Amino acid sequence: MDYSIEIDKLTKIFNGKVTAVDNVSLKIGSGQIYGLLGQNGAGKSTLIKMLTGSLTPTSGTAKIAGLDLTKDSMKIRKITGVVPQDLTTDGDLSGRENLKLIADLYGIPKKEALERIDVLLHMVDLYDVRDRHAENYSGGMRKRLELACGLMNTPEVLFLDEPTLGLDVTTRENLWKYIRSVQKEFHITIILTSHYLDEVDALANELSIIDHGKIIISGTSDELKKSLKGDIITLKVKNDDEYSKLEKFPESLEIKRMETGDVRMKVNNSDEVLPKLMKFLGENEISPEAISIRKPSLDEVFIEYTGRNINSEAGNTDYAKLMMGRR
Template identity: 40%
Template sequence: MHAALNLAVDARELVKTYKGGVEAVRGISLRIPAGSVFGLLGPNGAGKSTVVKMLTTLSAPTSGTATVAGHDIVREPNAVRRAIGCVAQESGVDVQATGRENLMLQGRIYGLRGRELNLQTIELLDRFTLTEAADRLVKTYSGGMKRKLDVAMGLIHQPQVLFLDEPTTGLDPEARAEMWEQLRELAWDRGLTILLTTHYLEEADQLAQRLAIVDRGRIVIEGSPDELKAELHGDAVTLELAADADAERGRDLLGSMTVVEQVALDGRVLRARAADGASAVPGLLGALDAAGVTVAAVTVARPSLDDVYLRHTGRSFSEAEEEAGRAKRQDRSAVAA
């Protein structure tokens, strides 16, 4: 009983099936301790946003149960909404209003008034370095500034749980790094529970204390980034093949060599694992050269989340993204037809 009280999110076997029998989420369970940062990592179309929609009461589950901040998402939707902040993929700011007006309107929606609303607005403008721009129309803001305002609006009522759905999509690297730092400070200073969805491997690695990798509507593995990477013994070896090289022949050749394992081909890039990558590389290059498969570049690195994804799904993250993109284009073509 005590453990349950310390869970900000407790989801059991959530399923979401759309018309036509399309299963977007296929039995996802999450137990997220209060005060932690939890990441849902997966390519576009993996089901991450659908999970967030269910947990934030925007979409009813087909089956399964969940509580957020101790409230049942089906039986107590209003209580859930009061306890959470939600920042969707698409910006929710009014570009014809100022930053300050956006924050104050959002606060009033949650019942804030007077001194409490003013103080909270000032504090958030300062936290997200928007004070100087507070009284400018949001249509003059940069993409990074708009995204910071989105997050500030999600925090105006001091929620217990903050949902961030792809919080840095579309931001340049500098704005993304700044957002990461601000989110770390929020989790540290306020003890806020943050659930973020992302398809950026580095973002999950940088921010999440624990994460779940989502693929095709299911969780395939869960743990801290370090734990997941530690499961992969040895080094990641990446070989970029020349444009005229026979990539499939190279893959088959490496697959027959005992010095490497988990060989995968991603376009013209061969990926494999070796107990000692530096020692294995000369032999790999020699074998490929003898077979007439020219290598343009080779790198050896410690395990990454991309390697974790490859191990548990059988394809690289970039391959999964391309697959999702093709599926989306096919769906659009079918609708147009």
């Protein structure tokens, strides 16, 4: 396989204390959208900043399109595009002026720059508002302008750091359309960081889960889901005694207690197992406050490998929940 990015034991320790990226090794194939999925503070931005040359690694190496991160940093800047988390475009300039500014920074000849600006403005559907000040764009339009800026130097590799952060659901999904079309039109490799499971699931051909600076698991979304080998039943039990009794349930393939105190049980087929579980609960006088059943999904993968929900505040609203009403 042809690799766009080869990372070898990359580490970043801030102030000799905070290990933001911890010994990461990863190979990313050319021409795909690769997702780096992790909670806030997991180390995604730090990894991207090292790969794009804005942070020096504490140790380790990486190659971008065959170029060495430490030796060829200038060349790497020329062949990579970055759309950072924060807005970089100037609100006092129009969309077109912002793109012109980037073209000047890259030293792109004027005629070529003007042609490319038009192509990009059409691509992100901003051509009609090209002369409007960027500060008057909506959140989604502004992000699309950022995307176009990241493409101005026709990069081989494009880094998108939390591209839809802070956007509403509809605008996020709309932006996904543009990200897909960029990858399709330009055949470039896109590295996308996100803490939105649905985003990574929808866009990435392959992904890695990053937690506390480490890569926990990598693969396609389907591979990761299949690795769960079964359905998950989560029970909110009252105490250790109930947990000990539950451990004896014969149909359970695996059972563990989460940081939240919930019990997570893996079973082959929840449809068949559930009636048996209900009988077992009754016979053993276990009365959980809630039971939820989940088929393999990317959020389940995240919980399985990190022990936590990716967005604890979001709660469990996504899941089919079976409440038992015994509060």
